Amino acid sequence: MTSFVSLSSAMARGFFRDRTALFFTILFPLMFLVLFGGLFKDAGASKTDILQIGAVPVVDQLPAEAAAGLDQVLAVTRTSDRAAALEEVRKGDKAAAIEQVGGELIVHYSAADAVKAATVRGIVESLVQQANLAAAGVTTPAVTLRTQPVEDQSLKAIQYMTPGLLGWAIATGATFGAALTLVTWRQKKILRRLRLSPVPLASVIGARVAVSIAIAGAQCAMFIGVALLPYFGLQLSDQWWAFIPVMIAGTLAFLSIGLVAGAASKTPEAASAIANLITLPMAFLSGAFFPLDGAPKWLQQLSEFFPLKHLVSSMQDVMVRGESFAVTLPDIGLLLGFTVVLAGIAAFLFRWDDA
Amino acid sequence: MHGMSPTIKVEELRKAYGELRAVDGVSFDVQPGEFFGILGPNGAGKTTTLEMMEGLRKPDSGSVTLFGESPWPRNPRLLPRIGVQLQASAFFERLTAREQIRTFASLYGVSARKADEWLAVVGLEDMAGKRNEDLSGGQQQRLSIACALAHGPDLVFLDEPTSGLDPQARRNLWDVLRDISAQGRTVVLTTHYLDEAESLCDRVAIMDHGRILESGPPATLVRDLDAPTRISVETGTITAEAARGLADGLEVSDDGVSLTIATRTPAPVLSALAERDALRGLSVRGATLEDVFLHLTGREYRA
Ligand SMILES: Nc1ncnc2c1ncn2[C@@H]1O[C@H](COP(=O)(O)OP(=O)(O)OP(=O)(O)O)[C@@H](O)[C@H]1O
Numbered sequence: 305m306t307s308f309v310s311l312s313s314a315m316a317r318g319f320f321r322d323r324t325a326l327f328f329t330i331l332f333p334l335m336f337l338v339l340f341g342g343l344f345k346d347a348g349a350s351k352t353d354i355l356q357i358g359a360v361p362v363v364d365q366l367p368a369e370a371a372a373g374l375d376q377v378l379a380v381t382r383t384s385d386r387a388a389a390l391e392e393v394r395k396g397d398k399a400a401a402i403e404q405v406g407g408e409l410i411v412h413y414s415a416a417d418a419v420k421a422a423t424v425r426g427i428v429e430s431l432v433q434q435a436n437l438a439a440a441g442v443t444t445p446a447v448t449l450r451t452q453p454v455e456d457q458s459l460k461a462i463q464y465m466t467p468g469l470l471g472w473a474i475a476t477g478a479t480f481g482a483a484l485t486l487v488t489w490r491q492k493k494i495l496r497r498l499r500l501s502p503v504p505l506a507s508v509i510g511a512r513v514a515v516s517i518a519i520a521g522a523q524c525a526m527f528i529g530v531a532l533l534p535y536f537g538l539q540l541s542d543q544w545w546a547f548i549p550v551m552i553a554g555t556l557a558f559l560s561i562g563l564v565a566g567a568a569s570k571t572p573e574a575a576s577a578i579a580n581l582i583t584l585p586m587a588f589l590s591g592a593f594f595p596l597d598g599a600p601k602w603l604q605q606l607s608e609f610f611p612l613k614h615l616v617s618s619m620q621d622v623m624v625r626g627e628s629f630a631v632t633l634p635d636i637g638l639l640l641g642f643t644v645v646l647a648g649i650a651a652f653l654f655r656w657d658d659a
Numbered sequence: 660m661h662g663m664s665p666t667i668k669v670e671e672l673r674k675a676y677g678e679l680r681a682v683d684g685v686s687f688d689v690q691p692g693e694f695f696g697i698l699g700p701n702g703a704g705k706t707t708t709l710e711m712m713e714g715l716r717k718p719d720s721g722s723v724t725l726f727g728e729s730p731w732p733r734n735p736r737l738l739p740r741i742g743v744q745l746q747a748s749a750f751f752e753r754l755t756a757r758e759q760i761r762t763f764a765s766l767y768g769v770s771a772r773k774a775d776e777w778l779a780v781v782g783l784e785d786m787a788g789k790r791n792e793d794l795s796g797g798q799q800q801r802l803s804i805a806c807a808l809a810h811g812p813d814l815v816f817l818d819e820p821t822s823g824l825d826p827q828a829r830r831n832l833w834d835v836l837r838d839i840s841a842q843g844r845t846v847v848l849t850t851h852y853l854d855e856a857e858s859l860c861d862r863v864a865i866m867d868h869g870r871i872l873e874s875g876p877p878a879t880l881v882r883d884l885d886a887p888t889r890i891s892v893e894t895g896t897i898t899a900e901a902a903r904g905l906a907d908g909l910e911v912s913d914d915g916v917s918l919t920i921a922t923r924t925p926a927p928v929l930s931a932l933a934e935r936d937a938l939r940g941l942s943v944r945g946a947t948l949e950d951v952f953l954h955l956t957g958r959e960y961r962a
């Protein structure tokens with residue numbers, strides 16, 4: 305136990321004193337977040353802002369389920385000041401203002417933004433039809449409107465990018481950390497020296513696991529901290545912290561990839577090359593940088609084979625889509641299974657010494 | 660020492676790297692508490708022999724036992740009892756000298772305080788806060804030795820511990836090594852300094868081309884060599900011609916700085932020189948381990 309603690313601390317000190325490693329594991333991915341978070345700040349915000357003047361029973365009396373569906377596409381602000389509301393629409397601050405006068409539902413819109421106006425009209429029209437059907441006593445209408453957001457278009461860019469880039473950062477950090485420690489410790493004869501001491505190999509690997517998880521934790525804190533700044537405006541789900549188990553499982557999976565890369569290479573250069581070759585294409589093909597929804601079917605199927613895909617999609621599910629921890633269980637299982645297989649390969653390839 | 664089982668038993672050890680037979684049938688015993696030296700030119704096979712004894716390399720054939728057990732494969736029962744300083748020092752990256760030795764010490768369950776004491780023993784307390792990358796070669800060497808000794812091993816392997824040390828550090832280290840030897844610990848070291856071997860070792864083995872050429876206490880080896888004593892005076896004090904006439908069977912050489920007379924009976928030669936008042940720059944040198952070494956291994960360079 306003491307040897308595990310002291311090796312972990314030796315490894316952690318070595319890492320935090322290595323400016324290059326710090327830059328590439330923490331600052332570099334964070335730069336991506338800041339850059340893209342800034343660039344696509346307003347992209348993907350597909351909710352349309354409208355005003356509701358006074359009471360609008362058609363909207364107010366919607367069943368809960370339908371109201372929630374409407375919420376996905378319309379952001380409704382209630383007001384009683386009719387003149388101010390119309391002025392806002394005229395200036396283009398809001399897409400439309402709705403008002404109900406007796407049996408008449410009025411949509412005030414500006415012709416300036418035809419697309420948004422049409423969206424609002426379409427939605428409101430369907431609401432009116434539903435209301436009419438209900439009034440006519442048709443409780444189970446032949447056709448009903450259900451507004452279903454295509455998920456990632458409904459997510460603001462920062463919502464999508466924070467878990468995506470964070471997943472990529474964790475993957476790179478864990479892979480490079482494990483690969484480079486293994487190779488440089490072997491090359492600099494530290495492993496050889498450790499072999500002469502009574503430290504169990506499990507403590508050496510355990511120390512790397514602990515340090516990798518600590519680094520992943522630091523990455524999460526930095527990423528979430530930055531993305532939460534009002535400028536970027538990340539909004540976390542209520543149970544966002546439920547991503548922690550899948551984050552740890554992902555760290556282990558990539559750590560085991562790193563151990564294989566490190567065990568198979570003789571020089572740090574070779575280890576970095578292998579690690580890059582694995583993590584970089586995987587990041588593109590796993591939806592860490594951009595959504596795969598628009599990608600060809602075969603690519604979406606292929607992505608299922610990549611651990612990063614499972615890490616990122618589970619992190620998105622709980623951090624920003626409001627899903628529960630249970631949703632991540634299959635991915636956690638997959639990632640851990642992957643870890644076991646790769647750790648086995650790494651153990652088989654492991655050498656204390658290259659002489 | 661009779662009746663005691665040896666601390667180290669090496670039998671017919673062999674190791675080849677491809678065609679090259681680096682260690683080619685080496686056998687010796689080291690008794691408990693003995694200070695044993697392995698001498699030999701570069702490439703003689705000293706490090707390879709040591710690494711097989713430490714359990715870092717698997718012998719092609721032959722056997723090693725330490726305290727009655729085999730060090731190969733990695734033997735957790737032996738590891739706490741042995742201390743190793745490798746020829747190429749190995750340190751954790753970007754740790755200070757103090758963090759370095761404390762980390763190693765903790766792997767053996769040794770306290771930080773004890774580790775710090777060892778830093779002082781090798782004279783590095785002022786360097787404690789420096790990263791190992793910023794230490795000089797000799798300072799790294801001393802740190803590496805301290806890391807090998809901090810857990811108080813019963814058996815110590817040191818591969819050229821004093822290479823790269825200044826004369827003060829070298830003498831200080833000798834004192835440290837004499838100390839641990841006096842505590843009853845067994846020490847095996849390799850060195851290229853024959854004065855070091857002569858001064859520290861109870862017994863030495865002289866190796867070349869992977870074989871042991873000779874072994875025994877340094878004094879015995881020197882005596883058995885039966886080499887002449889060399890008497891030197893400053894060139895010009897006496898002519899070579901005159902020197903040859905001082906006694907029978909003298910070998911005289913003059914390198915332009917000093918004139919050297921080799922003889923097995925130094926006393927009459929010295930008094931003859933004194934009679935002629937030809938003692939300017941006199942030095943008398945008996946045979947040393949170096950003579951034994953050069954006699955056994957020759958003078959040509961090694962690859
Ligand atoms: N890993 C290796 N692969 C191939 N040849 C090796 C290896 N290690 C040592 N050798 C060769 O084996 C021979 C013995 O080497 P060794 O290191 O044991 O010598 P040494 O006596 O310790 O020399 P030195 O005084 O220079 O330290 C040398 O010829 C060396 O070139």
Ligand SMILES: [Mg+2]
Pocket residue numbers: 705706707746818
């Ligand atoms: Mg050597």
